[in-house]
Amino acid sequence: MEYTNGSALSGLKVLDMGRVLAGPACTALLADLGADVIKLETPGVGDDSRINLPKQNGQSTYFVNFNRSKKGITLNLKKGKDIFLRLIKEVDVLVENFRPGVMKKLGFDYETLREINPGLIYAAVSGFGQTGPYSQRAGFDPVAQALSGMMSITGYPDRPPVRCGSSVADVMAGMNATIGILAALQHRHATGRGQFIDASLVEAAIVGMASVNQVYLTTGVVPQRQGNGYTACAPGGCYHAIGGEVALLAMGEVAWEKLCNIIGRPELLQRPEFANNDERVKNKPELDRLIDEATSTIPIDDLVERLLAAKMPVSPIYNIAQVAADPHLADDRHVFTEVDHPTIGKVKITNQPFKMSETNPHVRGPSPSLGQHNNAVYRALGYSDKEIEDFAANGTI
Amino acid sequence: MEYTNGSALSGLKVLDMGRVLAGPACTALLADLGADVIKLETPGVGDDSRINLPKQNGQSTYFVNFNRSKKGITLNLKKGKDIFLRLIKEVDVLVENFRPGVMKKLGFDYETLREINPGLIYAAVSGFGQTGPYSQRAGFDPVAQALSGMMSITGYPDRPPVRCGSSVADVMAGMNATIGILAALQHRHATGRGQFIDASLVEAAIVGMASVNQVYLTTGVVPQRQGNGYTACAPGGCYHAIGGEVALLAMGEVAWEKLCNIIGRPELLQRPEFANNDERVKNKPELDRLIDEATSTIPIDDLVERLLAAKMPVSPIYNIAQVAADPHLADDRHVFTEVDHPTIGKVKITNQPFKMSETNPHVRGPSPSLGQHNNAVYRALGYSDKEIEDFAANGTI
Structure with a gap:
């Protein structure tokens, strides 16, 4: 175009x-x-x-x-x-x-x-x-x-x-x-x-x-701060990698399986406390700790590439200098x-x-x-x- | 209208x-x-x-x-x-x-x-x-x-x-x-x-x-997270009151003097480490602690009314239920x-x-x-x- x-x-x-x-x-x-x-x-x-x-x-x-x-x-x-x-x-x-x-x-x-x-x-x-x-x-x-x-x-x-x-x-x-x-x-x-x-x-x-308001308007439940997490699914949020931080989300069982394999922790798939989305949401603090432990050992570019190749939503968390230096954002x-x-x-x-x-x-x-x-x-x-x-x-x- | x-x-x-x-x-x-x-x-x-x-x-x-x-x-x-x-x-x-x-x-x-x-x-x-x-x-x-x-x-x-x-x-x-x-x-x-x-x-x-980008684009300094604070002036941010939290800002010497009197701490005006905006920005953690200590003893409606009467920018920090119940927002x-x-x-x-x-x-x-x-x-x-x-x-x- x-x-x-x-x-x-x-x-x-x-x-x-x-x-x-x-x-x-x-x-x-x-x-x-x-x-x-x-x-x-x-x-x-x-x-x-x-x-x-x-x-x-x-x-x-x-x-x-x-x-x-x-x-x-x-x-x-x-x-x-x-x-x-x-x-x-x-x-x-x-x-x-x-x-x-x-x-x-x-x-x-x-x-x-x-x-x-x-x-x-x-x-x-x-x-x-x-x-x-x-x-x-x-x-x-x-x-x-x-x-x-x-x-x-x-x-x-x-x-x-x-x-x-x-x-x-x-x-x-x-x-x-x-x-x-x-x-x-x-x-x-x-x-x-x-x-x-x-x-x-x-x-x-x-x-x-607008979509956060809707929760209150329909249910009467007052939405609260939840950092980078989601009430609807887990894991998701901000995790550390070598050289930076990433925002990622694994929505659904297929994505959960992909994530565990990509970060080299397939054994998490066997744990009953992470057996389905409801369990993962319930046990999110421990889940986030384990995900972060794994991602922290992977270079950020590598982690982002692997997740993108698996068609998962992910991005490095850029500061403004990185925005200004990024070829897609700056040049295209x-x-x-x-x-x-x-x-x-x-x-x-x-x-x-x-x-x-x-x-x-x-x-x-x-x-x-x-x-x-x-x-x-x-x-x-x-x-x-x-x-x-x-x-x-x-x-x- | x-x-x-x-x-x-x-x-x-x-x-x-x-x-x-x-x-x-x-x-x-x-x-x-x-x-x-x-x-x-x-x-x-x-x-x-x-x-x-x-x-x-x-x-x-x-x-x-x-x-x-x-x-x-x-x-x-x-x-x-x-x-x-x-x-x-x-x-x-x-x-x-x-x-x-x-x-x-x-x-x-x-x-x-x-x-x-x-x-x-x-x-x-x-x-x-x-x-x-x-x-x-x-x-x-x-x-x-x-x-x-x-x-x-x-x-x-x-x-x-x-x-x-x-x-x-x-x-x-x-x-x-x-x-x-x-x-x-x-x-x-x-x-x-x-x-x-x-x-x-x-x-x-x-x-x-846009205005945050401009700092990097002009100075090369990468803007960082600063909670509710401002780099340009202090005090300002989120403070506790009885029954809620408020966002307020005291920009300039007149506002600083008003604030100290409103929160019942006129003696802060005498402290050399808060003598001017540069000093207050430098000593912001201690300043914020003292302001918060004072505001925490004042009922929120009272604090907001006093600051509004002094023409200072202030607001209670509303949750969505409070937005929906507020006469200005909901009715007007x-x-x-x-x-x-x-x-x-x-x-x-x-x-x-x-x-x-x-x-x-x-x-x-x-x-x-x-x-x-x-x-x-x-x-x-x-x-x-x-x-x-x-x-x-x-x-x-």
């Missing part, structure tokens, strides 16, 4: 008022898909994440990653209300992740903006949603993972709950906003009308647990890419997670410097060079 | 050939957004997940959750090639999550199907992508979490890597397929042409780690919902994670029984009742 770079969202104008992660990740995806994304930042300060670690040549590559492929303008939303409203007339989509109510205080809530542009698709990402008693809480990923139940099911049963090590609630909330925006575009094709989209970190995390799937930044130099960043044959999403350029495209954008809105100079002089832009 | 149920994807015809989680979750979302989704299953057997736990009245509610709002047909893809091709002419979108190559072996690869329907949008979800040396590996969520690096950064540093307790790679891969499909629809509006979309579990997990945000199933009865399931003002996604009906809509769908394709009876009799449907 060939994947040809292209622009599925060609002509779509997006105003990115997002900060830090969820909002900017959503608009970076829209930009990589071909939308014309203008990032709006506060004059002199910009997105808070412009100072986030890590840095390269003194500048945040965290910011570069989530703001590649965008143009940048500055605007003081209190001083530049008319400018903002002129901008709103021109865009198809607005994305923001302020605390709910901030845009209303500025006079820019959806109800006001749709009067000016009835086709506007306004997507708001927040920690806990636009409605309800928790809407005003400070929303950040670890808090959303805590409230969603996700932490309660992650980690080992004899240790406190632990969060998924990355901001998956943030990332998924940005993806949900993207889905809402693209679905709203379909509705707009049919009706001409835009709408408001309300995506939250906590709901993203809850839907990220291009999971990381780079962008040439005019002042930072070449910056390595994370690519998009899917491919398209006709309009493959791809990085179009570096992140903008603060206000880099002020002149071009404000001229296109009809402001004269003199007006733009004045806006800059009095801190409006 | 009012959210009015509607159908953003009204008129969109989707053929769901997905099994278990990633494919079915994608098409359930399209169905809740208003698409007309037909689930195609093997006669007599159906989707493997029809037997997945949990069960209610003997039937899988796992299956109900991921297949609500769909119609169902059966078709033997080897016996019913002509029927399948007639179906392909009628649909806009095909979603499958077979191992790469399965559809080609059947004669139904994208290159063949687009000859019959040039507007077809064909989305394939797989463990490791359609291309590259790992494409044939058995892909399931824990393996994708292992290979992506996600497990390596989740859990405590003194314990083995642990997976995020739910199948987030599966869920995110389904979301990425959805985004690709909706973006491809935009391209089709402009050009009339469909395309192929290739989404994988492992890439979904890698992008789910409707994170769970229910569907009335003709043979199982009322089934509680997980709702979609975002809201739309004009076309709010919502559950439209129960999951289909195996082949429930055969007559209606095959009649609409032009087959006579006699032909349909014969298909059923000879195992074609």
